Amino acid sequence: MSIRLYLALSIFAVFLLAASVAVPLQSLPALVESDPTLAMTIVTELRLPRALLALVYGAVLGASGAAIQALFANPLASPDITGATGGAALGAVVTAYLVGLATPFAVAVGGIIGAGAALALLLLLAGPRAETATLLLAGIAISAIAGALTTLALALAPSPFAFYDAYDWLMGSLIDRSLPQLAFAAIPALAALMFLVSRSERLDRLALGEETAEAMGIGLAALRRNVIVATAIGVGAAVSVCGAIGFIGLVAPVFARRLTHGHPGRAVLPAALIGATLLLAADIAIRFAPPDRNLPVGVLTALFGAPFFLTLVARMRWSARP
C-alpha cells in the first residue's frame, strides 16, 4: 500500500476525530457564548475521551482482526467471532461484580485475562490452521459459554443493580468514559497495535504455509503465542472500558486487504486505520438517533456488520475467498 493511501486514510481518521468532538454542532456555539468553561469541560472531558476511545478501540479491533485472520489463515476469524470479546466481557464482569475489584486497572486486567483465555481455548479446540466450520463452531461455543457465564456472574452479583449497570456497557458504548478510563484502554491498545504491526512481515510469510514459514526461520509457536497475547491485551483492555463492539474486527481487515493485494500481514496497519474510521463514523451516526434515545454503538456496528458477515460466508461458499 502506498504512502499516499496511508496518508489519505490517516487524514480521514483525523477528520472524523474532529467531527466526533464537534457533533452535535448546534449546542456548542451557544454554550461557548453563555458558559465558555462548561463548553470547554464538555469538549475535553466528555467528547474528546469518547472520540479518542472510538479511534483507539476501532484501531485495535481492526489490527487484531487482521492479525488473527492471518494467524488462523481464515478471513472469518476476528476478535468477536473467535469469542475473544465475549471472554473479555466475562473477565471484566467477574472482576468488577463478583471479585469486587471495580477500579479501571483491575477491570482491564480481568478483561485481558478473559480475552486471552478465550483465544487460548479457541486454539486448543480448533487448532492453529482451522477450517472455517471448525473455527466458527469453536468461536460460537466459546461466545455462548462466555455469554452464559457473564449472565450468571451478573445474577450472582451482590449488587441488585448489576444487570442494569452492565447493560449499557456490555452492548458496547463509548459514552461518559473518563480520561483515566481512556488511558486504561488506550495504553494497552496502542502497545498491542504497535506489536502487531511489527509482526506484519512474519504474518505475511505465514501465507506460504506453516512448513515453509518455519523453514524460513519463523518461530511459529512464539508468533502464535505473542499475537494472541497482544490481541488479548489490546482487545481485553478496550472491552473492559467500552464493552463488546462487534464486527469492526471482521470488516476492517477485509477492506484493508483490498489495499494490500490480499497480503494478510501487511493489512494490519491499514486495518487499524479503517477500523478506527469505521468506529468513529458509527459513533457519530448514533448521535442522530431520536432525541432521548440512547443507542449503544455496538448495536449499529452489528446491524451493518452482520449482513456483511453473511455476504462473506456466501462468497466463500460460492466462489473464492475474499
Place this chain on the structure above:
Amino acid sequence: MTWIVEAKGLSVENRLARCDLNLRAGELTVLVGPNGAGKTTLLRALARIGGTAGTVAIDGQDLAKASPARRIDLLSFMSASRDMAWPLRAIDYVALALSGNEKSDRAAEALASLEASEFAERRTDTLSTGERTRIMLARALAPQSRVIVLDEPCANLDPQWRIAVIERLRAETRNGTAILLSSHDLDLAIEHADRALVMNEGRIIADDAPQNALNSAILDQVFGVRKSESGHWDRT
C-alpha cells in the same frame, strides 16, 4: 566438489533413525524410498522444521542459529503439499520469499524461468495443482539459496513440465547450488541425479551414484520391483 551441507545426528522419534548426511555444492541428489520410508521427515529435519534432534551446518554455519534473513540465503524448502494457506497473486506469493527493493523483479524472473509468467497476476486459488506446483517451485528457487530442499517437486506435473523443471534445477546446480529432492519416480533418479539416497524404515540404506544405489538387489528388497531389459518396471 566440497561439502556445503553437513548434517549430523538427525533423528525424529519413531520416524527417523539417527543419520548423518552431507551434500556437495553443484550436486543434484534424489531421495527415493517407498511410502512411509521417512523421506519427508528427513527433508523437514534438514530444513529444521518441527522438533528434530541433530545439527545442520551450511557453509559451516549452524542453520538453527541463523537469523531469518540469513537462513533464506542458506536454505530454501518446498513442501510436498500443494495447498496454499492464503490466496495471493502468484507474483506476490513468490516475492514473499524475497526481501529488498528488487523483489518484484526477482519474483518475475523466477516465474519466467519456469515459464509461469502468464500466471503472475492470477490468484493462487484459481490455479490448477500443476500450475501451483510451478509457482511453489519458483518461490523456492527465487531466493537463490545455497541449498534447495524440495519434497516431491515433480509430482502433479505433465511430462513436458517435469523435463522443464529438471532442466531448471540442473541450471541451478551449475551455479554451485546443492539440491536435494525426494521423488517416487525411480527413472528420474536414475536418469537425472548425480547421487541417489535410498531410504527405508526411517534409515538411509544406500547412498551412491544412482546406478549403484538403485541396484537390482535394492530395487527388489525395498521397492519390490525390477527393471526389465526393455526398460519396463515389473513387480518381483
